[in-house]
Amino acid sequence: MQIFVNTNYDFVKYRFVAVAFSLIVMAVGFALFQKHGINWGIDFAGGANVVLKFRDQVPMDKLRADLADASIQQYGKAEDRAILIRLPRQRTESDYAGQVVARLNRDLNPEAATSKLDLNFQGRDRLTDLLATVDPDNKGTRPDARAYYAKVAENIINKRSELGIFTSTQQVTSAPGVTTGIARVLNERTFIGAFNVFGQETVGPQVGRELQQKAIWAVVLSTLAMGAYLWLRFDLMFGVAAVVCIVHDVLVSLAFLGIINGEFSLNIVAALLLIVGYSINDTVVTYDRVRENRRKLKTRATLEEQLNLAMNQTLSRTLLTSGSVVIVLIALILFGGKVIHEFAMILLVGVIAGTYSTVTIVPAVAIAWNNLTGRKHDISGPAARPKVEPLRDDTQRKRKAV
């Protein structure tokens, strides 16, 4: 199967329309950023995130009353009974998420004040300590006694990890290795708490500020590095065009983030950095072809004609490779889960923007540059380029119509 064989689209002609379109997209995106403000995630804004899974219905009213300045939203599906609590940045550095979790534990688990152990809240070390102290299976002081109880505790906590949360003592005692003696201890000395902590994050104000700077520098420097590499491999005009193209792709991706009001997180920066490196690939392939053609072309050709020829020759490759990445990204978006969802979305937009800018923005910049620098990139005929080395088996080659 073949598509886009011997195409002859006049891409160059539509470049101004395309530039205008890109500008509109960016303007809409940034207008939305202006309106909503940038939705800085915890990584950059600082603050704390806590993900909790509840045994019963989520006690929203109580949580809201307890954590007045927090935003509380559902995490995953409603029947998961999990929530994400987002807390704003604090002035001082502290173990903020930890403090909040400790407070919720105190408020939502009345039994926490007793010396009973919370099977949904505490870990295997505590459980091992408890079992080894009470020693229901009479292992005594044998050296493997602690290891024996540690194994049981591990099984119980693993079971919790599988289930997400314990909802009944039945589930606890059905873990492998739980003997009747151990079950009795569990019944007497432990309880099933109201929630299990799925995750907690604190980013102090200082770390947030530093990450912000690091992210900006990483994106800016990698863009410049890309321009420098292409300048070395090709020429200055192309280096500049490539940088403009990258800036375009990054800005369009950011505009998309603004449109979906997505959270600006570390993963988004990772996606942007990848866009910087990947979206330029199409452009490299196209310009590679321009360079190759320059050696072969035997008649006059303006830069516009050279670009159109190269873009048409590489069009099917450009679309195919973007297509293969798009297939993968769609799979990641649909099935990858929450954490990589936005990451994959931004990448998808970046890849599409990268392909689009290759046939629109890059020619626009290159042609403008060429016009400003006295049209040095036009080919005035074979006489003008005497140093071209003849290519092997090029003699019979039928040159395509320009």
Added chain:
Amino acid sequence: MNRSLWWKIALIIAILVVYVVVLIPGVLSDEPIRRGLDLKGGTHLVMRVNVGDALVLETDQASEALKSQAAKNNLPVPTTRRVNPTTFVALPPPGIGSADYERLAKDYLPAFDLSRTPEGAMQFKMKPVSASAIERDTIDHAVETIRNRIDALGVTEPLIAPESGNRIVIQLPGIDDPGRVKDIIKTTAVLQFRMVEGNPGPDVKSALDSVGPNIKNEVDVLPGTREDELGRAAGVEYYAVRKTIPVTGTDLKNARVQKGRLGEPNVGFSLTPDGGRKFADLTGANVGRRLAIVLDNKVVSAPRINNRIEDQGVIEGTFTTQQAADLALVLRSGSLPASLTTMEERTVGPSLGKDSIHSGVRASVIGFVALILAVLFYYHGAGINAVLALLLNLVIILGMMAIFKATLTLPGIAGIILTLGMAIDSNVLVFERIREELRDGKTVRAAIENGFSRAFGTIIDTHMTTIISALFLFQFGTGPIKGFAVTLLIGLFASVFTAFFVSRVIFDFWYKPQDRPQTISI
């Protein structure tokens, strides 16, 4: 058949075998490739060591040393005042010249520069080189102490590394009770034994009032827990304790949980020979008085000394078994030289980790299958070639990760499948080129030759740009994102190899030059 082709095939098979062999023991074990904290569950902590604490301590000790040396040399004791963490001012009593003190300072305070304040007092400022040495030592000591504590907790494969800005990065895989671990890491655990003066009182003033006026300057008032008759906590009371600290936690040899007479948990300790001597002197001289056991500037208990104690003792207090166990642990592992402040914490519970692996792998498998189908659909026979290259690519990525003990993270899983999506690019470049050459009327062999040689430069360029950005990603990212950058880098190198070498060998194998092939499925 061409011998060099056989060699190439042998090489590819050898590489395949090596990687598969590397992977087999991994697949059989629990963890084929090391999983990052986001998949395994665990805690990533960035703590700042407040080195100022150590500087203050050093400065205070220096001013105390000046005073005690003055007393030893029969000089009037100067009044001292700390003006900032590294500087203190000493003022001799009125009418006394400072020359003698300066001589003392030269001998006993070599780490301090002496200057004059406008008021004529002596100002001692710590030399920058001494200050930075203390800061360095403090960080090293803190890392060491934290390592001891984490080892005592039995965390497998922890990472504890100092970082610029007086920070320590701590990564603890598989932690399921982050609150407790953080408490244990952060407890300063400075243990002191100090004599109690006067009587404890409900507030600072009453405690201070109960001591004689002549020693008011020689005591600190510290809070402690008041106990009722049954030994349960019942509010706060304050103790006046001597400023001199005869015995400290560094004199401890060991500490462990034990049970008291009523079965209540407490912490028993034993002392080093040197510490034992000091403790014996202290208790021998003060039978009948109260000794405060001070932990992190709080009085844990203040038992009455019944007789001279040499090398063992018990810390009683209102502990739960867990608190007693944790206290024994931090005492065993030594005190921190300075307090710690949490700058960043990222904890992923084991449940969330399992969820992430599940959805990450599912998405990758679906993406991979879709990719294979698309390639086969579009390139037919040559598609098989690309798929083989892709599979080998996957084996190489996983094998390299196992060999280099790279960490697989959730973005890393996405990175692998994304790399495969990108790796197709190299095949597409070659295939499209071959098709183009065929359209231009080349023979099959010439088209293959030209396809590969012409596409080479382009493939290198496209890979270089992505490698550059992967390097920035590595430099920028922490944890999961670093994992992503690593898989991306490995994948890019693997992709050059498979698309260029392996795919070429497969073409050469199917369309041998001596057969003069007339058609090609592409």
